[in-house]
Amino acid sequence: MTEVPNPAQMKQDPTAGLDGVVAATTRLSAVDGQKGALILRGRKIEDLAGKVPFEQAISHLWQDVEPVDVHTLKISLGEARIAAFSLVPLLESAADTLSVFERMQLGLSALQPVKDVPEAVSIVGALSVFLAASHRISTGQRTLAPDSTLSTAADILRMLGGETPVSAHADALDRYLVTILDHGLNASTFTARVIGSTQASMKQAVLGAMGALSGPLHGGAPGPVLDMIDAIGEPGNAESWIRQALARKERLMGFGHRIYRTRDPRADVLKDGLRKLSRDNPKVQLAENIEMAALAALKTAKPDRPLETNVEFYTAVLLDAIGIDRSLFTPLFATGRAAGWCAHVIEQQDTGKLIRPASHYAGPMPD
């Protein structure tokens, strides 16, 4: 009789995580895990994030799939936000038990086409409204209508906090949104492409991608990063706290990556943004100390596995420094990444090809 592998043996299966499998050809982004490089349609992430606004980065990324100049895109995103605000009563009527992320998915499910606005634009614009409105609903505050004249980043902060943000905060959020715009065939983007390949609607693909992003191994790490920083409390505690966590076989959130074997370039882009924002914030200094202690401890604990800082570590610290609640970290990630997901859906649908890989059967055979 054939031997049926147990779960531990299944984990060792080299096909389990599709490592190294090329599942798409894309003009959108490339990740070089050995060199620690991220290229968005021909430009390094360091030359975009903190250098061009989110809208310009989208226009750059979309040039082969949804060409739109930055001026038109800004106007259309504003229109999309205004249109999406009409769905806020639906979000208000939903059960209290829904998280911000789930309320955003609810709004997205109900989203209808906006005249003369491409679906991808309407999704990106709508998510920023659903995020802010859902947060205000869940914290018992009156929701605020969008201001279509503002940039996406500034309007998100205004719809969240009620006031036009200081430019340093809007710039920091803008830098974050560009940093996370697209990143090769990560789990959520792959999900979006699989759903898109069935010729399902773009919003269904984005809903599925959001589901993939919600897990702690993908987009759900920055909240726990901040929990870890809070639990450590002061630089002197970092080493022993981290040693004990690793002894309990816990993972340090914000470290390690499936592709990068060196530093995630997005971590440095965000760290730079943080330094520009505030040099003397004690939490920033604490985070830098924790990062050093974590990297040293991971080197000792896993000498054969290069585990470096990933994007989520400084995401948490940067978003916290501009006053964004930790419950909004994953929703914000989805809002920025949606522009990348939509581009991948269009690219996949243009091939006209259904994604349908094969599996290796390791179960018992009938007698």
Ligand code: ACO
């Ligand atoms: N802390 C401690 N140990 C770790 C960490 C970590 N952050 N990351 C990996 N390891 C260890 C694992 O325990 C495992 O050890 P073992 O072989 O002794 O069991 C080994 O390194 C390999 O781990 P895998 O899960 O097989 O490696 P993979 O490349 O699939 O992991 C992942 C990538 C999921 C991101 C992982 O590094 C992790 O869990 N990090 C923490 C969560 C996190 O920061 N997620 C955000 C990622 S960035 C993003 O998605 C936007």
